[in-house]
Amino acid sequence: MNQKITIRDVARHAGVSVATVSYVINGVNRVSEDTKERVLEAIKELEYRPDFTAISLSKKQSKMLGVMFELEESGSISSIFYENPYNSEFIRGLEFVTRNNGYDVLISGVGKPDDYKNWITKRNLDGLIALGPFPQNVFKEMETLSIPIVLIDKYGEYAKKYHNIRIDDERGGYLATKHLVDQGHTRICFVSPKLTIHNPVDNKRFLGYKKALNESNMSVDENLIFEIKATSLEDGYEIGKKIMEYSGEITAIFVTADILALGIIKSLNEHGKKVPKDYSIIGFDNISISSYMTPALTTISQDIFNKGVVAGQTLIDAVEEQISHPKTVNLPVKLVVRESTKKI
Amino acid sequence: MNQKITIRDVARHAGVSVATVSYVINGVNRVSEDTKERVLEAIKELEYRPDFTAISLSKKQSKMLGVMFELEESGSISSIFYENPYNSEFIRGLEFVTRNNGYDVLISGVGKPDDYKNWITKRNLDGLIALGPFPQNVFKEMETLSIPIVLIDKYGEYAKKYHNIRIDDERGGYLATKHLVDQGHTRICFVSPKLTIHNPVDNKRFLGYKKALNESNMSVDENLIFEIKATSLEDGYEIGKKIMEYSGEITAIFVTADILALGIIKSLNEHGKKVPKDYSIIGFDNISISSYMTPALTTISQDIFNKGVVAGQTLIDAVEEQISHPKTVNLPVKLVVRESTKKI
């Protein structure tokens, strides 16, 4: 294309110095209305667009935020990104705020901890968002970073050092289980990824599960805890089989992700079981397809788009030093009753 | 953090000039093995990571690729991005190649055509991918751009000027309809976004639909063409109602997106109709949930991840001038028979 239009061109066109142009662009308030006008006009006429790369170099801030995902063995972003609309909805919210604040979002899968440190430094990212699961050492490595970091759905010791956006997981677990209990269920499965110390989210939900049971003088039956490896349709399907194989009584299932519920229901159906006739099932997240399934899924709803917005805003605030200390936001959840649960 | 480590530090540490360091980094083959070694060592010791921002400025290439999405009225990326896993899967494939080639991906929604031109210039994007629907004028505007552009699923006059990644839409339409015809269906609905001249993808699919019918001496019945506004669950649901209201006979439905099929099935179910007992239905895309629905969805499958990979590779090739003329890749589709269709 034709020569790139630089600040110099604008300056020449307006008959002022580059500094002056820079001043009006950056709103430095020491240029007369008169020249300001001239400069603005020149900018418009030449269709001048400031070069962010140059600005980055000069100001040492890129106006770029990074979102990192876990990589799976194949080297591509975990397919959970794809299967679970949760992630894209989050990104959508994030993109919304960032764009409106002049930031751009970079998305990258990361393997070794060194990968993303490299990524951050080489791209001069202003801030980072960690979405999805990560091995512990990633967080340890993070401490050596000097940019603001927002963690999504993380608890753990390390989380204290960063900004956190989460939902009220325990309450979610409680609401779900309570709903089932209120419908008369007593044999309620809890399905989630393994409840290790590294999985606080599901531990919280489990706590809610337990609390609801206890309130009704029930206790947790270890046999009813089923664990999946990953939050995927396939894993839901597989755990569904396991549930079918269980010899004891089960009348309801609380599962910590809607897409898992989908897989489970598939399994049940294949075994000739119907939801909610034979099993009541409640999910978590309220992704959009949940209301379009048959039966429509009862679930714990969280506003994922908004979560992305809040995460983005928090990160931007941190980058621009509006906030200094680690900030934690707990977003609400609510019960959405649809067709997959019924009175026993 | 501590001072950023620059090429100068490396030079000093290795006892050479910055130029020399730059040479070894860029593989300019005119530096002795000896000094090369020293430089490499210094780089490792100091954990030096070249600054892409500076490189961008100097080399005039950012190693960043942009993916643009249509914005909806609310100002956020069309929720179709969220609802349809198609998009995230594409992104996943794209991210995979780009990352392995040292590129990063920027994602942005664009409103006015000027928005994305601005975006491209200010970020010095090396290449652009247009995903999803866009108004015509966007493509006209594109002509003034000087970076390679890859269009996804576009035909139209304008498409000739850019690189194109598509699938064999006509064959997809044909395969789907043929499958239905083979099962004895004669009253087959065609559900898609409006078949205007600006919607070549669905026109192609419609062509395939028509061809399959014609082959069996049937002709298109205009009454069986249903059009939706957007490819969303909600629109599928709504069109399902319309189909229910139709007074004539319908035994099968071919719909141009799996998520639409989901919505339609929901509608049918609410009207007491069963799939495939009362209606056979076939979708398009083969997103992951399709095989986990009940009934599992028969559909036309395309390898979306691979589509992202091919798109990314094509764009990178174009950026690096491996290809000069507009290149078009047509990816294959295939029929995946599951449970949502049956012999009449």
Next chain:
DNA sequence: TTGTAGGCGTTATCAG
């Protein structure tokens, strides 16, 4: 109120 000039980290053009 405006302009000059040095610097941001890198590459690239010349000399040596």
Next chain:
DNA sequence: CTGATAACGCCTACAA
């Protein structure tokens, strides 16, 4: 083979 040094486009003291 190696090293100064001027770009790249912008910002920002410091001067004027």
